[in-house]
Amino acid sequence: MTMTDDPIAPQRRARKQARRSMFIRRPFFTVSLIVAVGFVACAVFAPLIAPYDPVQQSITAMMAPPGGAHLLGTDSYGQDILSRIIYGARYALLIAFFAILIGATGGLILGTAAGLTTGWVEWVLLRVIDSILALPSLILAIAVIAILGQGVDKVAIAVGISMIGPFARTVRSDVLQVSSQLFVEAAGLMSITRLTVIWRHILPNIVFPLGVQITVRVSEAILVSSSLSFLGIGVTPPTPDWGLMIAEGRGFVSFAPWMSGMPGIALALLLIALAIVGDGIREEFDPKMRGHQ
Amino acid sequence: MLRQASAKIFQTLVVLVIVSIASFSLLKLAPGDPVVLMLGSEYSQDSYDELQAQLGLDQPVALQYVRWLRDFVTGDWGNSYVAKTDIFAFVVTQALPVTLTLTACAIVLAILIGVPLGVVSAVRKDSAWDVGIAAFALTGTAFPSFFLGIVLIWFFAVKVGFFPVMGFVAPWEDFWSGMLHLVLPALTLSTFFIGMIVRVTRAAMVEVLEQPYITAAIARGEPHRRVIWVHGFRNILMPLVTVIGLQLGAILQGAVLTETVFSLPGLGQMLTGAVLGREYVLVQAGVMLTATLFILVNLAVDLSYPFLDPRLRAR
Numbered sequence: 001m002t003m004t005d006d007p008i009a010p011q012r013r014a015r016k017q018a019r020r021s022m023f024i025r026r027p028f029f030t031v032s033l034i035v036a037v038g039f040v041a042c043a044v045f046a047p048l049i050a051p052y053d054p055v056q057q058s059i060t061a062m063m064a065p066p067g068g069a070h071l072l073g074t075d076s077y078g079q080d081i082l083s084r085i086i087y088g089a090r091y092a093l094l095i096a097f098f099a100i101l102i103g104a105t106g107g108l109i110l111g112t113a114a115g116l117t118t119g120w121v122e123w124v125l126l127r128v129i130d131s132i133l134a135l136p137s138l139i140l141a142i143a144v145i146a147i148l149g150q151g152v153d154k155v156a157i158a159v160g161i162s163m164i165g166p167f168a169r170t171v172r173s174d175v176l177q178v179s180s181q182l183f184v185e186a187a188g189l190m191s192i193t194r195l196t197v198i199w200r201h202i203l204p205n206i207v208f209p210l211g212v213q214i215t216v217r218v219s220e221a222i223l224v225s226s227s228l229s230f231l232g233i234g235v236t237p238p239t240p241d242w243g244l245m246i247a248e249g250r251g252f253v254s255f256a257p258w259m260s261g262m263p264g265i266a267l268a269l270l271l272i273a274l275a276i277v278g279d280g281i282r283e284e285f286d287p288k289m290r291g292h293q
Numbered sequence: 294m295l296r297q298a299s300a301k302i303f304q305t306l307v308v309l310v311i312v313s314i315a316s317f318s319l320l321k322l323a324p325g326d327p328v329v330l331m332l333g334s335e336y337s338q339d340s341y342d343e344l345q346a347q348l349g350l351d352q353p354v355a356l357q358y359v360r361w362l363r364d365f366v367t368g369d370w371g372n373s374y375v376a377k378t379d380i381f382a383f384v385v386t387q388a389l390p391v392t393l394t395l396t397a398c399a400i401v402l403a404i405l406i407g408v409p410l411g412v413v414s415a416v417r418k419d420s421a422w423d424v425g426i427a428a429f430a431l432t433g434t435a436f437p438s439f440f441l442g443i444v445l446i447w448f449f450a451v452k453v454g455f456f457p458v459m460g461f462v463a464p465w466e467d468f469w470s471g472m473l474h475l476v477l478p479a480l481t482l483s484t485f486f487i488g489m490i491v492r493v494t495r496a497a498m499v500e501v502l503e504q505p506y507i508t509a510a511i512a513r514g515e516p517h518r519r520v521i522w523v524h525g526f527r528n529i530l531m532p533l534v535t536v537i538g539l540q541l542g543a544i545l546q547g548a549v550l551t552e553t554v555f556s557l558p559g560l561g562q563m564l565t566g567a568v569l570g571r572e573y574v575l576v577q578a579g580v581m582l583t584a585t586l587f588i589l590v591n592l593a594v595d596l597s598y599p600f601l602d603p604r605l606r607a608r
Contacts, residue, residue: 127304131311134584136546139564146568146576147322223437227546230439231553231561233568246440250554253443254451261447264440275435 022284029280035273043090052080054087054240063256073258075248077238081258084240085266091241092270095156096221100214102160103221107167108210114168115175116198129172132165137224140165145233155234159224163217170213174206181205208285215281219274226267242267298596305592312584313365316577317358323573365581371574380578384563389582390463391559392548398475399482399544400537407487408533411494416521418499426491434488438547442481442554449477482551486544493536497529504528530601538594542587 023030042049051071058078066073072082114125132140137159144158178184179202187197228234229243237244242263249259328345329336345351349360364370370380414426449455462471501507502525510520549561556562560579567575599606 127307127311130304130308131315131584134308134312134542134588135580136542136583136587138546138549139542139580139583142549142564142568143319143576143580146571146573147319147324149324219435226437227439227550230550231565233565243439246443250443253447257447257451260440260443264437264443268436268440271437272432272435275431279431 022280026280028276032273032276032280035269036277039089039270039273040093042086043093046087046090050080050083050086052083054084055079055238057238063252063259065256066258066262072262073256075245075259076252076256079238079240081245081262084245085242085263087240088242088245088263088266089270091152091235091239092222092226092267095152095159095225096218098153098156099159099163099221099225100218102157103163103167103217104210104214106161106164107169107171108206110164111168111171112175112198112203112206115172115179116202126172129165129168133169135162135165137162137166137220138227141224141228142231142233145228150233150236152235152239155225155228158228159221162224163221166217167210167213171206171210174209175202178202178205212281212285216278219271219278222267222274223271301592301595305588308588309585312588313362313581314358316581316584317361319577319580320361320573321354323571325571370578380575384560384578384582387558388560388563391557392545392552392561394463395475395478395482395551395557395559396541396544396548398479399486399548402479403483403486403490404533404537406483407490408494410487411491412498412521412526414491414495415498415502423495426495430488430491432488433484434492436484438481438485439550439554441484442478442551445477445481446554478551478555478557481554482544482547485547486540489536489540490533493532494529497532498525501525501528531598534594534597534601538591541590542583545583545586 023033056079058074060078061070061074062078063076064070064074064078066081070080070082072080072085074080075084110125110129114122114129117125135143140162141155141158144161145154148154148157184197184201187201188194192200225234226241226243226246229241230247232244232247234243235241237248245263246260246267249256249261249263252259328341328348328350332340332344342351349357352360368381368385370384372379410426410430414423417423462474498521502521507520507524510524511517515524545560548559549564551557552559552561553565560582563575564579567573567579
């Protein structure tokens with residue numbers, strides 16, 4: 001088989017061409033990517049960057065406004081907000097990472113199964129996916145939290161489970177698309193076993209669209225996990241989590257708006273940056289989106 | 294068409310059954326023994342057995358499920374362990390009306406703001422308006438709603454002092470006060486949805502405006518406004534209704550957050566309180582109710598297509 005027989009070779013070439021100029025053609029994308037990478041850097045190097053211990057309380061510096069010794073102010077326990085935001089990036093991204101891992105793996109298994117089977121098995125699998133999708137991710141995550149209890153690891157599991165449905169749906173449509181290609185039929189005609197066809201021909205071709213999905217859904221994972229913490233059923237205090245910080249500041253909004261405001265701005269900034277990055281990646285790399293442009 | 298509709302209804306029923314099994318297992322998977330929870334710390338084996346039999350928990354799981362489903366469908370949702378109130382009555386008379394009012398207001402607001410913006414975007418494609426609206430839509434979709442709510446409280450209620458900060462007044466009891474209490478929550482909840490609607494409206498309208506019948510209408514000399522809002526608008530109804538149906542889940546989950554921000558006593562507060570108080574029956578009721586709402590609305594959306602698009606009726 002020569003390279004030209006590879007059905008995604010033209011796409012690959014187009015992608016290479018796009019990669020060179022994408023950052024120039026999409027200035028907002030570039031800026032957003034830098035912001036997102038900045039947050040990742042904060043998460044990785046948190047102990048080096050943060051000026052204070054994120055959980056160190058101080059009676060003398062309670063609810064200090066931004067400026068001075070505490071750049072973004074302190075909360076009602078005298079904890080430094082800037083340090084908590086920097087450490088918060090660590091928790092947000094860590095939870096998102098594991099949640100995506102769970103969601104993508106589960107979705108890959110369920111979606112591939114639904115895409116490859118036919119008849120009543122497919123029908124049942126589709127109804128199972130429908131059922132998972134019938135629950136909004138936050139509600140599903142709340143149900144899982146109700147069973148598991150609170151904590152960083154539990155939030156990651158709950159958010160991960162809530163993402164299986166959406167992942168499964170897109171994986172299934174990708175599998176269907178690849179399965180209808182001629183090379184899959186050809187492999188079948190060459191009496192290559194079904195499992196080998198799946199492993200060698202179908203799975204490699206759905207990895208890339210899955211990667212695109214993952215980048216698009218990182219922001220959703222962060223949003224749902226911080227929502228859980230905001231509702232007070234996610235991670236437990238004094239963990240420096242943005243959702244939790246926003247919730248804690250809610251009662252002080254009239255005289256210490258920075259308590260909610262600073263972590264809220266951090267969260268909004270990251271989510272908007274990720275949305276722009278996700279949109280850019282989807283528009284550049286998703287073959288289904290190309291037709292619309 | 295009738296066959297398609299009945300197949301769709303059957304699928305929906307199966308999905309409802311699967312969701313109900315999942316909700317039922319929630320109670321089974323939940324830590325702690327409900328009998329122990331109800332009896333408190335001190336009890337005898339006899340009273341334990343008695344209550345277990347009374348609750349039907351000594352029966353096989355399948356039978357328990359059938360009983361539970363029957364009770365759920367007939368509105369017998371049991372009592373809250375802690376508050377000892379009837380859950381069904383509480384949900385139907387207190388929590389659900391709040392959530393549905395908020396959701397309905399947010400959807401109406403989102404349509405009123407989102408559709409015109411989307412249409413303007415499509416008509417003036419690639420103009421500064423288009424770019425600006427696209428940026429607004431993206432920000433609106435990505436912005437965390439619960440933080441937006443706090444920003445709105447801080448600005449309008451604390452700084453300007455124009456709107457009441459929190460709480461719920463039923464619009465059917467005191468219409469103006471109720472509406473005033475709903476403005477900020479509905480705005481908070483609708484923001485992400487406005488973004489969605491703008492995007493869908495724009496995409497659909499751009500496609501529709503390229504159709505021959507639009508060119509024909511313009512050629513006939515029909516006024517521009519009529520071309521867009523009559524000929525164009527009718528043809529974007531389907532994608533619009535679809536997105537409203539599909540995003541209902543997202544709106545309901547947004548309502549959970551918005552209710553917490555503005556202290557509205559709806560389903561969201563009920564769910565959070567239930568998780569914190571380990572009242573699994575309440576969690577279960579909330580989960581079942583949200584899923585059922587979502588599933589039924591989407592069934593309605595599916596069944597409404599032939600009414601929205603006469604071309605689908607023939608098939």
